[in-house]
Amino acid sequence: MAKIVLYMFMSLDGFIAGPDDGPEQGLGVGGERLHDFLTFDGPDDDPDHPSSARSHDEVGAAVMAEAMTTGAVLTGRRTFEFAGQWGGDHHDGVPIVVLTRSAPAEPPLGHARYVTDVREAAAQARAAAGGRDVLLHGAEAARACLRAGVLDEMALSVVPVLLGAGRRLFDDMPPELVELELVRALDGPGMVHLRYRVLPASASAGES
Amino acid sequence: MAKIVLYMFMSLDGFIAGPDDGPEQGLGVGGERLHDFLTFDGPDDDPDHPSSARSHDEVGAAVMAEAMTTGAVLTGRRTFEFAGQWGGDHHDGVPIVVLTRSAPAEPPLGHARYVTDVREAAAQARAAAGGRDVLLHGAEAARACLRAGVLDEMALSVVPVLLGAGRRLFDDMPPELVELELVRALDGPGMVHLRYRVLPASASAGES
Numbered sequence: 001m002a003k004i005v006l007y008m009f010m011s012l013d014g015f016i017a018g019p020d021d022g023p024e025q026g027l028g029v030g031g032e033r034l035h036d037f038l039t040f041d042g043p044d045d046d047p048d049h050p051s052s053a054r055s056h057d058e059v060g061a062a063v064m065a066e067a068m069t070t071g072a073v074l075t076g077r078r079t080f081e082f083a084g085q086w087g088g089d090h091h092d093g094v095p096i097v098v099l100t101r102s103a104p105a106e107p108p109l110g111h112a113r114y115v116t117d118v119r120e121a122a123a124q125a126r127a128a129a130g131g132r133d134v135l136l137h138g139a140e141a142a143r144a145c146l147r148a149g150v151l152d153e154m155a156l157s158v159v160p161v162l163l164g165a166g167r168r169l170f171d172d173m174p175p176e177l178v179e180l181e182l183v184r185a186l187d188g189p190g191m192v193h194l195r196y197r198v199l200p201a202s203a204s205a206g207e208s
Numbered sequence: 209m210a211k212i213v214l215y216m217f218m219s220l221d222g223f224i225a226g227p228d229d230g231p232e233q234g235l236g237v238g239g240e241r242l243h244d245f246l247t248f249d250g251p252d253d254d255p256d257h258p259s260s261a262r263s264h265d266e267v268g269a270a271v272m273a274e275a276m277t278t279g280a281v282l283t284g285r286r287t288f289e290f291a292g293q294w295g296g297d298h299h300d301g302v303p304i305v306v307l308t309r310s311a312p313a314e315p316p317l318g319h320a321r322y323v324t325d326v327r328e329a330a331a332q333a334r335a336a337a338g339g340r341d342v343l344l345h346g347a348e349a350a351r352a353c354l355r356a357g358v359l360d361e362m363a364l365s366v367v368p369v370l371l372g373a374g375r376r377l378f379d380d381m382p383p384e385l386v387e388l389e390l391v392r393a394l395d396g397p398g399m400v401h402l403r404y405r406v407l408p409a410s411a412s413a414g415e416s
Contacts, residue, residue, distance in 0.1 A: 012364075012388060012404065013378035014222040030385055146370075156220075160390050160404060162354075165383035170221035175373035177238055180220060182368050185395045192393045194400060196220065196368060 002129040003152040004074060004122055004145060006136040007067045009034045010156050011163045016139050018166040026082040028166050034159050037191065048083075051091050059188035063155060071132030072097065074125040076141030077114075085109040090135075095128035097121050099141050122150035139169045146178065146198070153183070155195045210337040211360040212282060212330055212353060214344040215275045217242045218364050219371045224347050226374040234290040236374050242367050245399065256291070259299050267396035271363060279340030280305065282333040284349030285322075293317040298343075303336035305329050307349050330358035347377045354386065354406070361391070363403045 010016050011034060018028030026048075027034055039054045051068070055061040073090045077100035080086075088110015090096055096112035099121045103114035115121035122145060125134045136142060136151065145151035156169075184195035218224050219242060226236030234256075235242055247262045259276070263269040281298045285308035288294075296318015298304055304320035307329045311322035323329035330353060333342045344350060344359065353359035364377075392403035 012402075013381065014376075019383055030383070033385060158402075160388040162378060162381065162386035162388065163383070164378075164381040164386070168222075170370060170372075173221065173370065173372040175227055175238070175371070177241060178370035178372070180368035180370065182398050182400065185393065185400045187393045187395075190390050192390065192400060192402060194366075 002071065002126040002132060002134050004125065004134045004136050004150060005067075005070070005153040005155055006142045006145075006151060007063075007155045008139075008142070008157070008169060009159055010169050011159050011161050013162045013164065014168045014170060015163040015166040016169045018163050021082070021167055023082050023084075026079075030163055031166060033161050033163070036159070049086060050083075057189045059186050059193060060157065060191075063157065063186070063193050067135050067155070068092075069132065070094065070135035071129030072125045072134045074099065074121060074134050074136045074141065074145075076138030076144075077101075078140060079138035080108070080112070085112060088112060095125070097125040097128065099138075099144060118144045118148045119150060122148070139167060139171075142169065143171070143173060147174065149201055151198050153195060153197050154180075155193065157188075157193045158191060160191055210279065210334040210340060210342050212333065212342045212344050212358060213275075213278070213361045213363055214350045214353075214359060215271075215363045216347075216350070216365070216377060217367055218377050219367050219369050221370045221372065222376045222378060223371040223374040224377045226371050229290070229375055231290050231292075234287075238371055239374060241369050241371070244367070257294060258291075265397045267394050267401060268365065268399075271365065271394070271401050275343050275363070276300075277340065278302065278343035279337030280333045280342045282307065282329060282342050282344045282349065282353075284346030284352075285309075286348060287346035288316070288320070293320060296320060303333070305333040305336065307346075307352060326352045326356045327358060330356070347375060347379075350377065351379070351381060355382065357409055359406050361403060361405050362388075363401065365396075365401045366399060368399055 018031035021028035037056045040052050068091045072094050073096045080098045098114050100114050179199040180196040183197050186193040226239035229236035245264045248260050263272050276299045280302050281304045288306045306322050308322050387407040388404040391405050394401040
């Protein structure tokens with residue numbers, strides 16, 4: 001079955017955006033530091049589109065290429081809107097499932113659809129991925145998937161900086177252990193790219 | 209000059225203890241998971257003493273051995289008290305400098321001394337280390353050293369678990385970038401041991 005995999009750049013102190021993130025500055029104040037090792041060479045009308053991101057090194061490039069071969073995107077509404085709905089196409093025209101508390105009247109752009117239930121959103125994204133994995137975007141969506149037990153893996157690129165403030169990836173989580181298995185640690189020049197498998201809650205409970 | 213190096217076990221979500229940590233459970237509720245890959249084989253009267261901790265694998269053992277060859281310990285008061293002042297001897301009788309807001313009337317045990325100013329504490333620990341590095345203990349002391357610009361390196365062993373709640377290593381920090389340099393990434397069985405150099409604020413400012 002298609003895996004749901006979170007891809008994120010995270011500072012060592014756990015932030016995925018600086019303070020005051022919004023549509024005009026998706027990474028918040030100082031948060032652009034998280035993308036310092038990327039170059040965006042996209043067209044002028046959307047230079048930040050993920051399909052135009054290039055890593056400065058081979059290890060980072062391999063991780064990004066992996067993310068861009070996924071068969072569907074599952075994203076939180078906030079991330080989706082901050083990114084201008086990616087113009088309706090995140091990469092290669094794959095389906096985009098947008099998790100939202102309430103679906104707006106206006107339909108989303110392009111290949112996107114709104115879904116209000118996290119398990120239903122995960123199921124739709126898996127089904128739509130054509131046998132490939134699902135790329136998960138957004139901190140809030142990631143936490144919703146974690147709580148619902150539908151997040152399979154996390155690919156975290158740990159950027160060597162402390163932001164000190166902003167939006168944390170892991171926040172407002174229930175005080176329950178989530179056991180992980182480190183499945184890959186790539187030592188890119190200057191930063192590590194970690195990949196963890198989320199162990200099923202029953203397995204965790206059995207171990208603790 | 210002797211470097212001040214923080215050694216810490218941290219969960220992937222940034223916690224160094226679970227909720228409700230205290231003298232009776234220094235790692236808080238669920239926080240003992242952070243030490244799951246250690247065995248303590250010390251004497252019955254103090255089985256948790258750091259000198260009796262043994263790692264289950266060679267990579268972790270090498271990191272611990274490195275910490276235990278430091279020439280002085282710099283610690284926050286909370287960590288010092290939770291650990292029963294280590295009976296006055298953390299390892300090999302090296303000097304222990306305890307950073308505290310106010311020094312109690314009663315002197316500390318053994319090789320320890322109280323110091324109330326973070327820069328003075330760092331200077332005393334460096335001077336006392338006999339040319340070796342200084343082992344820094346405690347999240348609050350680590351943040352005080354970071355803010356004062358006297359923390360040189362961080363050796364973080366990232367434990368593959370989400371605690372969800374508890375005491376964070378990086379918390380209440382000013383919203384200013386602290387630039388780091390990844391100097392080592394060791395892939396132990398199931399966990400990574402990262403070592404970062406803290407870049408001087410002037411160098412960071414020049415880069416940003």
